[in-house]
Amino acid sequence: MRSFLFADPHDISRAAMLAYLKLLLSLRSVRSLTGGLQRLPEALAAGLHVRLGHHAVEVAPHRRGDGAHPPYRVQVVSPEGTYTIGADAVVCATTATAAARILTPLPDRTKDTLAGVRYASAAVLNCTLDRRIASPSRWVLNMARQASAVAIMRIIPGGAQGRGDGLTLWSPGGTVGAELCDLADDQVLGRMTQGAAAAGPGFELGRHVTAFRVDRWTEALPQFPVGHLRRLHELHTQLPAGLALAGDYLAGQNLEAAITSGIRAADRVTTQLAQRHTTPRSWNETRATP
Known part of the structure; x- marks a missing residue:
């Protein structure tokens, strides 16, 4: 819940928590607009x-x-x-x-x-890789209790031309998200790729990143x-x-x-x-x- 809400569940009101739980229970798939949100x-x-x-x-x-x-x-x-x-x-x-x-x-x-x-701050890392990621799901949610630089990851398949996959990583909110927003791009890359590695051997990204971009949202999600x-x-x-x-x-x-x-x-x-x-x-x- 901490990763999904970008906040500590203990800080969320009961009314808002019940609404989020209803959304989670009814969520069967994640959809996005063809061509992007633009x-x-x-x-x-x-x-x-x-x-x-x-x-x-x-x-x-x-x-x-x-x-x-x-x-x-x-x-x-x-x-x-x-x-x-x-x-x-x-x-x-x-x-x-x-x-x-x-x-x-x-x-x-x-x-x-x-x-x-109040808003949660978050950093978002978009990167391309020189290889594919072996994962049964395109979305990976960090369920660990300990603090991590990565809350959610989305795998973007590279296509049939042998290109490597793309990957989007969202930081959690709270102090971790605020700290990442204050770091330089290379530092954010290092912290977030290190956090991604905790998801398993296929997510050891380090030397496989060919290009990346960091976006910072100081007011990412309302609390x-x-x-x-x-x-x-x-x-x-x-x-x-x-x-x-x-x-x-x-x-x-x-x-x-x-x-x-x-x-x-x-x-x-x-x-x-x-x-x-x-x-x-x-x-x-x-x-x-x-």
């Missing part, structure tokens, strides 16, 4: 105007809250300078800590709740300690009209939960706009001098 944002971008490299730094109520001006203004920083967008409604799909910084309309208590959400679900319930009742949150910290540590939170957020703002009999408008941007 197909989700690509599909979103196909129907919307997506601005790459533009960072929303503040969402605030418009100073003039009348019908001639949008209820919200979003300040954005881009390579070309700073500008402001008017918005009838805002969905903030970020980590909880980023939402606490960006959303100025929130009451202090709500900001404190968001800022207090669900005692009281988290109650605080989330209170959080939704404190949100101003036209403002919604989305993210895995609201529903669970998986992709499905993140998508579900986004659907709920979209339903919230569209319902509120319909109740106000407001047709979404295109507001002019206000640009500042770079």
